Amino acid sequence: MAISQWRQHFDEALNRTLDRTVRLAVTGLSRSGKTVFITSLVQQLLHSADNPHLPFFKVAGEGRLRGTKPQSQPDLHIPAFRYDVALEAFLADPPRFPEPTNGISEIRLAIRYKSSNKIIQKLSKINTLYVDIIDYPGEWLLDLPLLEWSFDEWSRQIALLCDKSPRNHLSEAWRVFLDAVDVTKETNETTLRQASELYTQFLLACKDKQQGLTLLQPGRFTMPGDLKGAPLLEFCPILKIPLGVKKEDSFYGIMKKRYESYKEHVVKKFYKEHFSNFDRQIVLVDVLKTFNTGFHTFVDMREAIHLVLKSFHYGKSGVFNRLFRFQTKVDKLLFAATKADHITPNQLPNLERFLQLMLMQANNNARFEGVETETLALSALQCTTPVSASFQGKPLSCIKGIPNDSEKPLAIFPGEIPVEIPPPEDWTTERFYFVDFRPPLLHDAHALPHLRMDRALEFLLGDKFS
Ligand SMILES: Nc1nc2c(ncn2[C@@H]2O[C@H](COP(=O)(O)OP(=O)(O)OP(=O)(O)O)[C@@H](O)[C@H]2O)c(=O)[nH]1
Ligand SMILES: [Mg+2]
Missing domain, CATH: 3.40.50.300 (P-loop containing nucleotide triphosphate hydrolases)
Structure with missing residues (x-):
């Protein structure tokens, strides 16, 4: 060499x-x-x-x-x-x-x-x-786009999402509350807090196991970490952007300022630190x-x-x-x-x-x-072990483990994973139902x-x- x-x-x-x-x-x-x-x-x-x-x-x-x-x-x-x-x-x-x-x-x-x-x-x-x-939490990464969006742009995105099911009915209480507020007028802490609480409840309802939605912004509202209860999280988007004069101490003005503060002190801080x-x-x-x-x-x-x-x-x-x-x-x-x-x-x-x-x-x-x-x-x-069963005279690959809602081990045929994205009508519990299992009994560390x-x-x- x-x-x-x-x-x-x-x-x-x-x-x-x-x-x-x-x-x-x-x-x-x-x-x-x-x-x-x-x-x-x-x-x-x-x-x-x-x-x-x-x-x-x-x-x-x-x-x-x-x-x-x-x-x-x-x-x-x-x-x-x-x-x-x-x-x-x-x-x-x-x-x-x-x-x-x-x-x-x-x-x-x-x-x-x-x-x-x-x-x-x-x-x-x-x-x-x-x-x-x-x-x-991955939820914190959902905030990156906010850095590129103004308050008005973000509000418009949320309004679009809230037009469709299931977000339209899940957001109803928050939307009804906002409808009753004149966002161009001076406001008080109680109104601001109520609006942000209702918005947070809406996000939590979306996240609920039954709904299983994940596109929820701001990420810290559902995953606050050490900011739980912090005033930095007391804001929400608005549904109708007012035209003309936008006073700084109005509902709109304050929400916009808090949104910018969240971007600066929470989102940017996470990325930098x-x-x-x-x-x-x-x-x-x-x-x-x-x-x-x-x-x-x-x-x-x-x-x-x-x-x-x-x-x-x-x-x-x-x-x-x-x-x-x-x-x-x-x-x-x-x-x-x-x-x-x-x-x-x-x-x-x-x-x-x-x-x-x-x-x-x-x-x-x-x-x-x-x-x-x-x-x-x-x-x-690994909570299950592969087992082979027979179905109508043919061998069938199954898994065996203790499902969460059972006390005893069961052999289950969990179904197949499609190699293409199935059409919406095929996403039924008859076709897909993957069971959660309990952890296995481990004898040592x-x-x-x-x-x-x-x-x-x-x-x-x-x-x-x-
Ligand atoms: N069978 C099986 N279940 C798993 C496995 N990993 C996670 N789970 C299930 O998924 C659940 C969530 O797992 P965690 O590791 O707590 O998930 P996480 O991302 O830390 O959740 P958060 O802390 O809530 O953000 C567990 O309680 C289990 O029910 C795995 O390798 N096998
Ligand atoms: Mg965890």
């Missing part, structure tokens, strides 16, 4: 060893599986040195992992991710899923490993990679939920994902360049369909394909300049049973262990 080539090789290798911290962000809309995913990921890594169930995570498969330990987190102002609490729930008898979380949290792991690179091996026998895992520091990102999507709740929730979720993905359009044309004059550092982005243990293993490729369709339909394909993207179907905690977590680990972190 020529000296110049050797030198280049050496420099590259040295730079890679110096790159010792990676900030891995985990997001997804409410109940998409973030807490379960992070808990399983941490648990897989803590047991990775003796975990035979990570064949696709090369550093583990090749026996180069020496051990992982949780560390004190670098950002003391961010709440800790309560891995211990989630694990305790899984290990309880009967086992439970962890409680919903609300806001951002973080955990740091130190992973000791042997490099596969001969030059690095000579420099240091064992290396340490620090991985900061950050859990934050947190988002700009992420190195890798996984977006979790509960695709199966949309099958259960019907076509309109599918369309709504697809639109919400479309908005969420705007945050990941990098490069020179990206929104960050325009709004903040920085480019984000994320160089790998993984989209994962969660809860893949709700279907039979032979349907996993279909689930991945369907997720790709959802992303493509949102016109987001190939727009992630310079960012490596991947889609995957996974289960962070060893690595949790999973589906494809090793592939997720390899995509997100694999190159950091070379």
